[in-house]
Structures are given as C-alpha cells and as structure tokens.
Amino acid sequence: MAKIISPSLLSADFLRLGDECQMLNRSAAEWFHLDVMDGVFVPNISFGMPVIGAVRKMTNKVLDAHLMIVEPERYITNFAKLGVDFLTVHCEATVHLHRTLQAIKAEGMRAGVALNPSTSLWAIEEVLPEADMVLLMSVNPGFGGQKFIETTIDKVKRLRRMIDERGLQTLIQIDGGVNTHNAKMLFEAGCDVLVAGNAVFGSDDPVKTIEELLK
C-alpha cells in the first residue's frame, strides 16, 4: 500500500501561489491536489485551467485534479493537455461513468472516481476495475476546513476489502477534514493517499505538518 500526502491548494495563499508550490516541492508531499468547482455540482467556485497550467510550470510532482463539476467528460482533453496526472470525477456528476473513466485513460491520464459522503460504495462496484483511484469524500464537497465525518472510516475499511478481494491495485484517497490527529488511523484503515488542505496551509510550518501526517 502507498502512503502519500496530497496537499489541497484550495487552502493556499493564492497571492503567493508560486511560493506555496516551491514550499511543497521542498516537502515530503508527493502529489498536489487541485480542487476544481463549478458552482453547480457544489455551492462554490474555485479555479480552473489557467491556474492548473501555472501550477504545472512550478512542479514535476503528481498533479491530482479533483473535478467537482457537472458532466466532467466535457473537459477531459483540456486537463490532459495541461499535464494533469490523475483526473478524478464524481460518480454523481457523470451519467456514463464507465465511458468517462475510459476516456480519461485514453488521454494518457490515470482515472479516479469520487463519492460524496451519502453515496454508497455499490455505486462504483461495477467500474472498480476501470478506476486507478477511488476518492472518498469525508466532508460534503465544496469547501476546505470542514469537520471530518467519522463514518467514513468504516467506508474506507469496506472499500479496502472490496479492492483486495478483487485483487485490484486501485488506490484509496480520502479528502476532507484530514489532520495530524486522524492521519495515522486513516492510513491504518487502508487509505493510500490523504488530501489535506487546512491542516497543511493553516499550520505555522506546513513542511513539518506534512512530515507529521506521514508519521
């Protein structure tokens, strides 16, 4: 199992985005998490292609884009051209999920599928072999800095079993309310990738916080 931290740039200081990227480049974080919101799928609007293109110029690390937009299949080619590595779509936002995951991989990216806290794991059972990663939301999507929903821990354990029983290599990512208090327990429950926004960028020493999340 992998053990990766993907800091969410949603909580970064956008006026100092270049410095924030350089700080992450120096850190133990292997991925950059990029939250794209359209104001329709979620009640918030974040950033899109120009910002992701700028971040791509600042790092060689893995760009992990989390699309909180309706009909994400419309923009798969755009994100591929920007150099995104993992493209994650919500199963609630695309009607033909199987086709969408295949289209992401056809563009040379790794395909992720995200589930809202209220969505059952059975929603993705049939497409599990097509997914390189499953993102479990541990808050309702749309905002950083929310409280971790505790029932997600059991969901992680059940997803771990589903993946292992099928002999798959699918990564499990958890997103929302992750901090230095719950990180260890989340890795132990079976997560491969922890997204952390507020815990990293809201701390006095983000580089040290990333190391603590990994401990």
Ligand SMILES: O=C(CO)[C@@H](O)[C@H](O)COP(=O)(O)O
């Ligand atoms: O996708 C989202 C929110 O919708 C996340 O990636 C948040 O940005 C994580 O922030 P924290 O909960 O860690 O502050």
Ligand SMILES: [Fe+2]
């Ligand atoms: Fe996210």
